[in-house]
Amino acid sequence: MTVEAGTQQERVAGRVWAVRLDAHGRPSAGTVRLSCSRPACADQHFSSTPAGRKAAVEHVNMHLARIRADGGPRGEAWCGCRAADCAWHTSDVLTGRRDGARPAEGTVRCGGPVVLMVHANRAGRLWRIAETCVRCAAAIPDCRVLDTAPPPRPAPAPIGAGREAAGKPETGREPTGGNVAAVFSDHAPSPLPPSASASASADASSPAAGSAVTPGARTASPGGAPQRAKRWGKIAQRTVPHDLQPDVLRVELTELGDAFRAYQQRAEPDLVVLAELHERKARAFALWADVTGDGTLRHEAHRARKAAQTTLEMHENRVGGPIGTASGNGPVVERLLTRQQAVHARTVLGHVQDHAPHPEAEVHLAVLLLTLRAARAGIGNITGQDLTAWLQGDAERVLEQLVAADWLRLPGTVTEALASRPEDPTAVTVPTLLPEQPRPFVFGKTTHSKISGWAQKAVGDRKIRKKKLGAATRLLALYSAAHTRPDGRLGHAEDDGLDLDKAAAFCALQPEEITGHAELLIAADWLAEADTTGGRLRGQLTERVLPLGGLL
Template identity: 55%
Template sequence: MIAQRLIPHSLRPVVLRDELVELGDLFRAYQQRTEPDLGLLADLHERKARAFMAWADATDDINLRLEARRAEQAAVAARFQQLQRTGHGADGDGPTVARLLAVPTQWEHARSVLAHVADHSPLPGPEARLLTVMLTLRTAHAGTGNLVGQDLTTLGLTDPEGLVGELTCCGWLGIPGTTSDLLASRPENPTTVTVPSLVPHADGSGPFTFGKKMRPKLSGWAQRVVTDKKLRKAKAPAAARLLAMTLATRTSIDGRLGPGGRGVALESLAAWVPVDPEELQRLVDRLTAADWLTEAALTDSHLTGRLSERVLPLTCPLLSSRTAPDRPGQAGHRTLSSEAEMAPPD
């Protein structure tokens, strides 16, 4: 039995049934511990999430799928509790970072927006990608949002008016007047814009799961990143600001780049920040000069290094390399649904 559910003896493949039985035993053993081990508990919840998702696939039981999602959330919560106890450093000695986005669910929502835009970007190039991210964050909940000219002119775009025009011409963005009117908008008289693809369906569903109160928090975080004082002072281009935002969501808890601090794969990074390798090196150099990156190094396969201490409050750490996709559109966790994966060795 696991989670008050009987495991059918007839469940196949056998390796899934055995995994569920073992997990039930491990959870019962954990409950007998005199001292908590949050890292172990998170590992158990992650295993449970994968196993229950496979169980749901095998039986087409939506309740099992919901249980798998609850296990994923429990794993994230356990890891966050562990981080709160140990501080941000890998060795547990560093001070706790007061992040602008304070909890793991907010970090995952920020990544979900970047991933959505990477998969559904209406125009090529890093400038269009950055503007699309910022407009998506302004309109994510209802498909509409307010903009002023300064929202566009502070992004480091070479031709904000022309780019807005392209987004309207292709139908991705709707504005009530001209692009010149939008750029002339001031806080006392903002322009209401619409992104039709983000307007909720009749049942209220949309591409994102966060609510009305979460949207401005995410938008405010992104605005803080792209208008960072040193990036503005260095007149960083839009591509550098897009890279800064992306790397802020691809770090370990102490700011090292990539899952587990092992670096970000260039193949996946190119999906998030669409530039060629030579341009990427120039952008890395710009971020290093702006005290955003330190110890940065580009190899043939990875970007390694860490974010500087001054920007750690803007980071959205990856709590587990096993539950975080390394590229847009990639599954958030490995499942056990494949018969080939689960078959015992010959």
């Protein structure tokens, strides 16, 4: 990089190589994809996880050999862990705190020489090589330091600079007679006492040497002119002012904007990286709002925080969770609903139970179907095929009950509604869901569509249809799927199953009748096991229906 004459060499961002193993294709196939963050490295696919891990280790070693051939880690690089907001380690490792509380501003700093480190996560699906400072390397769990960079050479001073600058040595460095603020790779100022300059080189390699002068650290002369013009940048269509204070905020916003633009150039998305960027943006914009008093910045911070949460949920929904073992060697489940969408789905089921006009399984099933169609505006389209698929031979009787109870309003007769076709559906109205009524649901169009598709797949499961199971059994199948943990077990871990009375009320059954319907679901390969003793419904979904699980 080009710098002004008489200043130290500009430091560059620390390099990071990330090698990942992800599920690929159908979960039952067991294939994995090996991807590398370097654009020149093409994705590879393997038939099993052990083969993918072996190839990943070979790929990591290939990069390490190239790094050594190119001269190893660079002493002028910024800490790569700091570029990721130090998310690779916990802050209490650096601060010594054990309570998990967030440290005060400026108490956590990078420091020491630049090292080349490598570490892998415990699940054996992510390997990371990076140029970091020695303090971050010491704080990252299971990290191995492979090489240490030599100190960077200071930029040569121009000819005659020593004669023109009064009181300055010809090396171009500032005198150290007073306190000098050394800016480390986290851009946090650290006061340096005069006595520390003599022992700085001896302490530079110690992780605890937070106030020592690190190789290549930029120094600012007290009271003097800035050595170079401050950078300004853009993020979220906003210009970062060049005079924004504190300086650490300006630098973070500028670098964050660059990071978002670099992410957009990636060949393939990485939702974990994107979530980290959104988290950094939320913190930076919240601080920016505190400094300027701009309420729109605080709103943008809230949006970034929600985006980070949604992105992580998308990643979890895409990758799924390991089944069977805690080591992550089991099959990966591609979930139909995210965790938050499953929360909304359970809200719909609760609304159906509370607002069904008759305690009858067929009525509950019809109320569920019509509620999903009219959830957002109180009006929805439906065809005769939809009604007969869900209610079979009871469609006419059930619709007449709902119309008589004024729970449902039709533009014509029940017979006309049952005769409607997809090209000319019937617009039905559910008065309790009209916009002028209190809104029971707060989800948007995408979540509404996902929940509707989830319910359709559960109620219309092919094995349940093949066994010709009734409305109560299908309601129990839907209820059990909505209340499962990631491993397929029913209910929260601390609850030991589902409350039998609540499950029976949703299915319009007596609690003692649940046992017979649970056995029907076992025969239909929906439940692997079931137990109704002690007033609880315990059991587990079979592997084939795990994608319908509600992720409690």
